[in-house]
Amino acid sequence: xxxxxxxxxxxxxxxxxxxxxxxxxxxxxxxxxxxxxxxxxxxxxxxxxxxxxxxxxxxxxxxxxxxxxxxxxxxxxxxxxxxxxxxxxxxxxxxxxxxxxxxxxxxxxxxxxxxxxxxxxxxxxxxxxxxxxxxxxxxxxxxxxxxxxxxxxxxxxxxxxxxxxxxxxxxxxxxxxxxxxxxxxxxxxxxxxxxxxxxxxxxxxxxxxxxxxxxxxxxxxxxxxxxxxxxxxxxxxxxxxxxxxxxxxxxxxx
Amino acid sequence: xxxxxxxxxxxxxxxxxxxxxxxxxxxxxxxxxxxxxxxxxxxxxxxxxxxxxxxxxxxxxxxxxxxxxxxxxxxxxxxxxxxxxxxxxxxxxxxxxxxxxxxxxxxxxxxxxxxxxxxxxxxxxxxxxxxxxxxxxxxxxxxxxxxxxxxxxxxxxxxxxxxxxxxxxxxxxxxxxxxxxxxxxxxxxxxxxxxxxxxxxxxxxxxxxxxxxxxxxxxxxxxxxxxxxxxxxxxxxxxxxxxxxxxxxxxxxxxxxxxxxxxxxxxxxxxxxxxxxxxxxxxx
Numbered sequence: 243x244x245x246x247x248x249x250x251x252x253x254x255x256x257x258x259x260x261x262x263x264x265x266x267x268x269x270x271x272x273x274x275x276x277x278x279x280x281x282x283x284x285x286x287x288x289x290x291x292x293x294x295x296x297x298x299x300x301x302x303x304x305x306x307x308x309x310x311x312x313x314x315x316x317x318x319x320x321x322x323x324x325x326x327x328x329x330x331x332x333x334x335x336x337x338x339x340x341x342x343x344x345x346x347x348x349x350x351x352x353x354x355x356x357x358x359x360x361x362x363x364x365x366x367x368x369x370x371x372x373x374x375x376x377x378x379x380x381x382x383x384x385x386x387x388x389x390x391x392x393x394x395x396x397x398x399x400x401x402x403x404x405x406x407x408x409x410x411x412x413x414x415x416x417x418x419x420x421x422x423x424x425x426x427x428x429x430x431x432x433x434x435x436x437x438x439x440x441x442x443x444x445x446x447x448x449x450x451x452x453x454x455x456x457x458x459x460x461x462x463x464x465x466x467x468x469x470x471x472x473x474x475x476x477x478x479x480x481x482x483x484x485x486x487x488x489x490x491x492x493x494x495x496x
Numbered sequence: 497x498x499x500x501x502x503x504x505x506x507x508x509x510x511x512x513x514x515x516x517x518x519x520x521x522x523x524x525x526x527x528x529x530x531x532x533x534x535x536x537x538x539x540x541x542x543x544x545x546x547x548x549x550x551x552x553x554x555x556x557x558x559x560x561x562x563x564x565x566x567x568x569x570x571x572x573x574x575x576x577x578x579x580x581x582x583x584x585x586x587x588x589x590x591x592x593x594x595x596x597x598x599x600x601x602x603x604x605x606x607x608x609x610x611x612x613x614x615x616x617x618x619x620x621x622x623x624x625x626x627x628x629x630x631x632x633x634x635x636x637x638x639x640x641x642x643x644x645x646x647x648x649x650x651x652x653x654x655x656x657x658x659x660x661x662x663x664x665x666x667x668x669x670x671x672x673x674x675x676x677x678x679x680x681x682x683x684x685x686x687x688x689x690x691x692x693x694x695x696x697x698x699x700x701x702x703x704x705x706x707x708x709x710x711x712x713x714x715x716x717x718x719x720x721x722x723x724x725x726x727x728x729x730x731x732x733x734x735x736x737x738x739x740x741x742x743x744x745x746x747x748x749x750x751x752x753x754x755x756x757x758x759x760x761x762x763x764x765x766x767x768x769x770x771x772x773x774x775x776x777x778x779x780x
Contacts, residue, residue, distance in 0.1 A: 294670045317672025324666050334530055334663055335713075336720040344663060347656040348671045356656060380718060396667075 244272050245308025247404050247436050248293055253302030255288055262288045264460045275430045275437045277447050280457035286440040290408050294322055318349040321397025323407040338376045338392050342367055345396035367399035371425060386413035387422060404436040411443060423450050456481060509632040513640040514735045517693045520647045522731030524689050525706030526724050530662045537703035539596045540577050540690045542603030545699045547573025548624050549610035556614050567639050567691060574687035582683055627698035627750030629742050636695050643692035650685050654678055698750030705731060708757040712764040730760050
């Protein structure tokens with residue numbers, strides 16, 4: 243059996259003497275589509291940053307693809323899509339093609355040029371997010387939703403085994419959020435890409451995911467979405483801090 | 497003019513150095529502008545002033561150092577300043593911009609002390625502040641050539657990493673690129689370009705050659721590579737027109753180069769405005 247793609251053991255993280263995460267243990271298996279839910283300030287983004295190796299936990303250990311994260315060398319296996327509003331340098335004079343090709347920088351390696359197949363790789367990645375027609379457009383000319391699709395293409399171009407997404411729908415209008423999650427679900431299903439996503443869209447996302455983790459400094463729930471759906475409103479409210487709308491399905495889950 | 501360049505070595509030096517700087521300053525400038533580090537270039541140029549003034553003072557007071565090219569201490573101060581800026585940015589994580597006024601005022605402070613200590617190099621100093629056509633020596637030109645080789649090698653070798661880092665530094669770190677080291681090397685290379693450009697453009701105007709051509713290019717370019725190409729074209733045009741007018745009208749080349757680049761920027765802005773109105777008119 244394959245090792246879990248992410249295996250977190252007893253992780254805690256303190257930021258300026260404030261506990262952000264406490265005794266977190268969880269696994270992400272190959273093929274999972276995990277949504278990490280939690281209120282603002284619950285440590286969701288911190289947990290993602292620990293998974294990505296951007297910050298070190300105060301205690302505990304993390305394995306990526308069965309290897310201790312300190313010794314993990316294949317960062318290109320993990321694609322990252324950050325919150326657009328936090329990260330992207332708006333107004334940057336680059337085309338969609340250039341931005342997506344940037345996703346191959348780590349895979350190509352230091353002191354090496356991008357692979358000869360870069361044009362085809364970029365086009366294929368853009369096709370998988372339905373953005374191939376925008377190849378030569380300037381990145382800053384696109385809408386928030388289109389930009390976020392381009393950033394997913396940038397993460398996909400290196401053919402990762404797993405995507406980590408931090409609130410990817412921030413800045414996307416409500417109408418396009420559904421289509422955006424459909425696209426992610428298709429990537430998970432058809433390309434077998436494991437997805438770990440922090441989100442607030444509890445009601446929108448539940449139909450598409452396989453697993454849910456509920457975080458508020460510590461893990462309150464981690465399991466299949468079907469188990470999550472059986473939780474009562476009171477149970478959720480007890481760790482969420484306020485009531486969370488219960489999800490009613492029309493036509494059953496995928 | 498061409499005859500004069502073939503005849504006089506000082507003109508060969510000035511034009512040689514100018515043409516090289518016209519490429520490397522806007523080339524590096526593109527990354528500086530898109531990474532929003534334009535003010536750091538200003539801070540470093542003022543630190544270079546301290547190094548230059550210190551060297552001029554030492555060459556007056558210490559006999560062994562009388563033949564020392566002030567550019568060397570200028571380069572050392574600029575590189576040291578870039579390292580200090582990085583240290584301060586880490587120290588004041590939430591107020592990173594504080595590093596700029598601290599280093600900038602330190603540069604001017606030390607510069608002022610050395611200038612007051614040493615008397616009688618006002619002509620030299622004027623050249624260092626605003627550039628000079630006549631003061632570029634063969635040694636200065638060779639230093640500029642060496643700096644250009646380092647800068648071009650750095651950009652060619654790390655182009656893809658620099659692009660990713662400039663566009664989205666969090667993504668660069670998350671994807672496992674050695675963002676910290678590349679940024680550190682970038683700062684050192686920036687310090688080198690500032691020190692190298694100073695002989696032609698002058699300390700007070702050096703950052704403008706790194707930013708104004710880029711500002712013009714960004715208004716009309718459609719891609720990152722096109723921004724680089726246009727920035728170099730605008731930079732080169734400013735240097736050539738600026739040096740020729742400085743030579744004929746006996747003006748400081750820093751001033752003529754920067755004013756030319758501002759004129760080019762204005763032309764680009766007017767062109768862009770007209771192009772947008774025409775496009776809107778066509779759509780309507």
